[in-house]
Amino acid sequence: xxxxxxxxxxxxxxxxxxxxxxxxxxxxxxxxxxxxxxxxxxxxxxxxxxxxxxxxxxxxxxxxxxxxxxxxxxxxxxxxxxxxxxxxxxxxxxxxxxxxxxxxxxxxxxxxxxxxxxxxxxxxxxxxxxxxxxxxxxxxxxxxxxxxxxxxxxxxxxxxxxxxxxxxxxxxxxxxxxxxxxxxxxxxxxxxxxxxxxxxxxxxxxxxxxxxxxxxxxxxxxxxxxxxxxxxxxxxxxxxxxxxxxxxxxxxxxxxxxxxxxxxxxxxxxxxxxxxxxxxxxxxxxxxxxxxxxxxxxxxxxxxxxxxxxxxxxxxxxxxxxxxxxxxxxxxxxxxxxxxxxxxxxxxxxxxxxxxxxxxxxxxxxxxxxxxxxxxxxxxxxxxxxxxxxxxxxxxxxxxxxxxxxxxxxxxxxxxxxxxxxxxxxxxxxxxxxxxxxxxxxxxxxxxxxxxxxxxxxxxxxxxxxxxxxxxxxxxxxxxxxxxxxxxxxxxxxx
Numbered sequence: 001x002x003x004x005x006x007x008x009x010x011x012x013x014x015x016x017x018x019x020x021x022x023x024x025x026x027x028x029x030x031x032x033x034x035x036x037x038x039x040x041x042x043x044x045x046x047x048x049x050x051x052x053x054x055x056x057x058x059x060x061x062x063x064x065x066x067x068x069x070x071x072x073x074x075x076x077x078x079x080x081x082x083x084x085x086x087x088x089x090x091x092x093x094x095x096x097x098x099x100x101x102x103x104x105x106x107x108x109x110x111x112x113x114x115x116x117x118x119x120x121x122x123x124x125x126x127x128x129x130x131x132x133x134x135x136x137x138x139x140x141x142x143x144x145x146x147x148x149x150x151x152x153x154x155x156x157x158x159x160x161x162x163x164x165x166x167x168x169x170x171x172x173x174x175x176x177x178x179x180x181x182x183x184x185x186x187x188x189x190x191x192x193x194x195x196x197x198x199x200x201x202x203x204x205x206x207x208x209x210x211x212x213x214x215x216x217x218x219x220x221x222x223x224x225x226x227x228x229x230x231x232x233x234x235x236x237x238x239x240x241x242x243x244x245x246x247x248x249x250x251x252x253x254x255x256x257x258x259x260x261x262x263x264x265x266x267x268x269x270x271x272x273x274x275x276x277x278x279x280x281x282x283x284x285x286x287x288x289x290x291x292x293x294x295x296x297x298x299x300x301x302x303x304x305x306x307x308x309x310x311x312x313x314x315x316x317x318x319x320x321x322x323x324x325x326x327x328x329x330x331x332x333x334x335x336x337x338x339x340x341x342x343x344x345x346x347x348x349x350x351x352x353x354x355x356x357x358x359x360x361x362x363x364x365x366x367x368x369x370x371x372x373x374x375x376x377x378x379x380x381x382x383x384x385x386x387x388x389x390x391x392x393x394x395x396x397x398x399x400x401x402x403x404x405x406x407x408x409x410x411x412x413x414x415x416x417x418x419x420x421x422x423x424x425x426x427x428x429x430x431x432x433x434x435x436x437x438x439x440x441x442x443x444x445x446x447x448x449x450x451x452x453x454x455x456x457x458x459x460x461x462x463x464x465x466x467x468x469x470x471x472x473x474x475x476x477x478x479x480x481x482x483x484x485x486x487x488x489x490x491x492x493x494x495x
């Protein structure tokens with residue numbers, strides 16, 4: 001998709017490492033801003049992505065000699081330039097087993113030492129060099145800065161130990177530069193189709209707001225049993241604000257405030273909370289509560305209940321707890337043959353709310369073939385948001401060369417979106433954020449679909465779009481199949 005890659009290296013040693021391990025146009029600029037500025041005219045006239053590769057001085061104690069720093073932005077005397085495509089290059093480097101820091105790089109007209117270096121580190125800068133800021137072509141073409149730490153705050157470049165450090169840094173640079181070819185191959189113009197609806201559903205919004213309101217009203221700590229929703233970014237953000245996530249209630253101090261997650265809990269968990277004198281706020285999604293009520297109703301009618309779902313998922317565990325003697329878990333159609341029932345005329349089925357619609361219907365159909373008297377819930381158990389997101393991404397998949405699904409690996413609905421896309425014959429990749437994007441996925445993907453699971457924030461989608469924009473011009477289009485307006489009320493404890 002991209003034109004020829006141009007790589008600039010300041011010193012002869014750096015340029016030699018690049019030339020030896022990378023098929024690209026390699027230019028040596030020399031050390032310092034004046035020489036870098038003189039070379040900039042060649043870069044302006046070059047056609048294609050530009051990268052700077054070489055050594056730098058680390059400014060933070062966590063950046064060791066031989067570590068790679070990929071610049072998220074370049075700071076210089078003339079201002080700061082953002083490099084949004086940096087995360088994609090960093091992913092290619094990490095896949096090579098390298099220690100990578102994704103952080104700002106500062107450019108200085110002179111060698112930076114001592115207190116000034118420490119001050120830059122305190123500002124979040126990971127490395128300092130003398131060329132990158134002056135080598136930026138000044139336009140919107142893809143630009144990357146890859147620097148290997150040659151010296152550190154505790155061992156600056158004049159140290160007697162510089163030689164071993166230089167050898168280590170050279171070896172790392174030689175291993176790192178091939179990743180630039182993958183990054184460059186992923187650059188170019190593309191179209192981005194955003195599936196709609198995507199991201200948070202009403203149940204997830206409600207659960208997160210419950211924890212936020214509990215923190216505001218009662219102050220930290222607020223304990224949460226399990227992850228409030230299955231997304232690492234949401235959990236990390238709430239933890240930083242005072243939420244304490246626990247696996248079981250025996251980890252919660254007696255009398256403390258605890259929130260039950262959106263996935264629901266069994267009656268046994270509720271009883272344990274009462275016995276320990278815990279103050280409870282229930283964030284169970286109302287649609288999950290509906291399935292719990294159906295399980296109790298079918299069990300009271302003496303029916304064997306086939307629960308279509310995935311073993312170990314918190315929602316399945318919670319639902320099973322409402323009718324443990326009656327429920328039989330069915331994960332695949334082949335599980336049906338191994339299940340025994342007391343009365344084949346008294347059977348019913350329920351489904352986990354976050355399943356693939358096609359998967360659930362397939363299993364339900366197989367159950368009906370074996371048990372003609374099978375009854376189901378009064379309305380579809382598959383969450384409206386799950387179905388809407390699957391319908392939307394299915395339409396996007398048909399028009400895309402590949403699809404990125406934003407969501408965590410323990411998110412059932414996000415994993416199902418990947419399966420839905422793959423079912424359309426389109427490659428699909430599950431990512432927590434832009435740092436998970438492998439540039440190899442993007443090669444040849446002229447039209448790229450993007451969606452997000454119901455537990456992934458929309459802000460992550462925007463970060464992914466920004467990262468793609470850092471790889472070349474993009475045309476962003478919304479592909480909306482339906483509009484959602486549902487909102488669930490908060491429990492009285494946090495109103």
